[in-house]
Amino acid sequence: MLAAAICTSLSFARPGAHLPKPPEAAIARMSDTLFSDIRSDDYRWLRQREDPEVIRYLNSENQYAETVMAPTRALQETLYQEMRGRIKETDLTVPEKMGSYFYYYRTEQGRQYSLFCRKKDRRAAGEEIVFDENAAAHGHQYFDIGSYRISPDHKMLAYTLDTTGSEYYSLHIKHIAKGRVLADSIARVDNSLEWGNDAKTLFYLTLDESHRPYRLYRHVLGTSQSGDDLLYQEDDPKYSLELFKTRSRKYIVLHISSKSTAEERYIEADKPRSGLKILSPRRPGIEYYLEHQGGYFYVLTNQNAVNFKLLRSSTQDGGVWQEVIAPSDSVLLEGVDAFKDFMAVYERRNGLKNIRIIDSKNGTEHYVEFPEPDYSFWPSRNWEYDSYKLRFSYTSFVTPRTVYDYDVRKRAKETLKRQEVLGGYNQDDYRCERIFARAGDGVLIPVSLVYKKGLATDGKSPLVLEGYGAYGASSNSYFSSARLSLLDRGFIYAIAHVRGGGEMGRRWYDQGKLLNKKNSFTDFIACAEYLISQKYSSPDKLVITGGSAGGLLMGAVANMRPDLFKGVVANVPFVDVINTMLDPSIPLTTAEYEEWGNPGDPAYYFYMKSYSPYDNVKRQNYPNMLITAGLNDPRVGFWEPAKWTAKLRALKTDNNLLLLKTNMAAGHGGLTGRFDYLKEEAFEYAFILGLFGIRK
Known part of the structure; x- marks a missing residue:
């Protein structure tokens, strides 16, 4: 009888009428006072992972979610088989020469x-x-290779491995021909590592207690880790380390950066036992990123250039910088790849990425042409420095991933491989659009959409709206074979490119961070309202989704405009903003003061408190909500979504669904196996479809 009741409530989109009683988290009255402001935190006890009651609560929420979703099990299996059925399971990537x-x-x-x-x-x-x-x-529920690095003589493979989702990697070295893993194993490392050109020296980074890459070590094969040389230690908790090797194979670069400042140090790869040299000392607010070609260092920098400019300086004289590409108010320079005779510069204009090719011999320039009005691409590894071809992958909402070699001399693309989508997929059956919603301050916010042709824009279509809007990261349109399970059932899928992302340039990012963070939320609401006004959907048909910092977006807009959405899917959401940012022992906290602000400052404290989803849950109706967490997540502690769920349960005044699903064996990215991941996707889609009574 219970299962039938649940099935009925889902089928007629009236969730909650006959559901089993949800778990109740105990209230342990706690409060903090800062700047004479008293702030309650009655669910702080849920942070104590070692407490059996915490695990019991998470398990009870998982069981409740499974019980509520039981009527959709057949649908979940159907979705899973659809998604898996579109994948060519026996396949290979395009071989890359190294x-x-x-x-x-x-x-x-x-x-x-x-x-x-x-x-x-x-x-x-x-x-x-x-x-x-x-x-x-084998034997691991979670398995993630952080990075592979082949030694210059191609005899050894260095790799980093995480089997818990904690992102504390272990470093291993395998003798490829012998098939034997060496004893040179190192624990608690970052996934960033590089070989010296002698094929014996390996550089790696270790993590501090707050999960920050902060030390650079040099290891020589066959020696004890205890004898490894500490080459650099970063003591400022706002800065993290990253390691890479230039394509020219001349330099191993240590990138030291906060959210707003950078510094580059390097070692000559042919002299791996030498010391680090500094390119330019850090200066607050100045970012730069190093590349090398011939006798020059190239840097992308924001010094007197909001959207960055490209400079170069001789590797010999140093310090005398010449401008190669001037800054632009309308074009963001995102990156550069240097080859022996040309450079590929990655730009973003009007929200879309472009590739500018510069001939290093004569300085002539041209752009790679792309056929669609909304798309994305990313460069391949392109290991070969002495090459006249640039390899990249291209995709759009309707175009499966396609790998191209671009011949810079002929100015022509060669298609090497197109992702094969089984089941008769035809991209001509679908339509993409790019529209603009006007925010409250008059700024136009891009929205990308995809749906099946022939769909009427009468306000009756269910629509999933995705958002992120943080760290200057751009939410690009991309193909998903799994998403076809929504589109083929009459859904529209959209991405709101809100401020806080980097789609429209660096100022776009700046206008959605720190004391401008609320622009991300009001932008998203404006996009939802515009989609409704243009009859793409309606409030009772609109589901929103976002993860991590995008989960913060979901939590904020759910508090602000719960009437606007039928459902919310918040994956590993960052929702306990004040408590997290007040605790420097939590991974990433101090490093993120330049993104969110330091609540030790009253201006930031009160601003953050005004939007923090956990602190702003109130007695009101909320949409149907699916919230996910990872027990081993080092980026967003599992307790954030757990506390948020508990507070929502205690205060919300509706009978809508509220589900918390914690993966007890994974971290921030969920499960790692390609089929396990699809099962998680099928669960999420079944939740969304169930809200509209769709069971097939």
């Missing part, structure tokens, strides 16, 4: 993970399996 080998990844029918392989000739037989992730993942 030195005397071609490297690629291969997947096999029924296996969750990839095989990392190589050949001497891409068309010849004689495949060599460098690393079998399936074998290594």
Whole structure:
């Protein structure tokens, strides 16, 4: 009888009428006073992972979610089979040349993970399996390779591995020909590492207690870790370290950065036992990013250039910088890849990325042409410095991932591989749009949409609206074969490119951070209202989704305009803003003062308190909500979504669904196996479809 009642409530989109009693988290009265302001935190006890009551509560929420979703199990299985059925399970990536080998990844029918392989000739037989992730993942519920690095002589593979989701990686080295993992294992490292050109020296980063990469070490194969050289330690908790090798293979670069300031140090890769040199000392608010070509260092910098400019200086004289690309108010320079005879500069104009090709010999320039009005791309590894081809992957809402080689001399693209979508997918059956919603201050906010052709814009279509809007990260349009399960059932899918992201330039980011953060929320609401006014959907058909910092967006707008949305999906949401940012022991906190502000300052404290989702839950009706968490998540502690759920349960005045699903064996990104991930996606889609009575 209970299952039937639940099924009925889901089918007729009247959730809650006959649901089992949800879990109740105990209230332990606690409060804090700061700047004469008293702030209650009655669910702080949920942070204590070692407390059996905390685990019991999380398990009870998981059981409740499973019980509520039980009527959708057949739908979940249908969705899973649809999603999996579109994947070509036995497949391989386009081989990429590195030195005397071609490297690629291969997947096999029924296996969750990839095989990392190589050949001497891409068309010849004689495949060599460098690393079998399936074998290594055996016995682990969670398995993530952070990075692979092949030694310059192609004899060794260095890799980082995480089997808990904590993002504390371990470093291992495998002798490829012998198939043996060496004893040179190092724990609690970041996933960033590089080889010296002698193929014996390995550089790696270690993490502090707050999960910050802060030390650079040098390890020599065959020696004890205890004898590794500490080359650099960053004591300012706002700064983190990152390691990379220039494509020219001349330099190993240590990138030291906060959210607003950067510094580059480097070692000559041919002299891996030498010391670090500094390119330019850090200056507050100045960012720069190093690249190398021939006799020059190139840097992208925001010094006197909000959207960045490109400079170069001789590797010999240093300090005398020449302007290569001047700054622009309308074009953001996002990155640069240097090859022997050309440079690829990645720009963003009007929200879309472009590639500018510069001939390093004669200075001539041209742009790579793209066929669609809304798209995204990302460069491949492009290991070969002495090449006249640039490889990149291209996609859009309707175009599956397509790998191209772009010949800079012929100015022509060659299609190397297009993602095969099984089941008869035809991109001509779908329509993409890019529209603009006007925010309250008059700013136009881009919105990207995709839906099946023939869909009437009469306000009756269910619509999923995605948002993020933080860190200057751009939410690009991308193809998802799983998303077809929504589109083919009459859904519209949209992305709101709100301020706080980087889609429209650096000022777009600045206008959605710190004391401007609320622009992200009001932008998103404006996008939702515009979609409704233009008859794409209606409040009783609109579901919103976002994860991590996008989960903050979901929580804020749910508090501000709960009447505007039918449902909310918040994945690993950052919702306990004040408590997290007041605790420097939590990973990422101090490093993120430049993103959110330091609540030790009263101006930031009261501003953050005014939007923090956990602090602003009130007695009102809320939409149907699915909230997810990862027990081992180092970025957003599991207790944030748990506390938020508990407070919502205590205060909300409706009978709508509120589900908390905590993955007890994963971290920030959820499960790692390609099929396990699809099961999570199917669960989420079944929740959304169930709100509209769709069970098939």
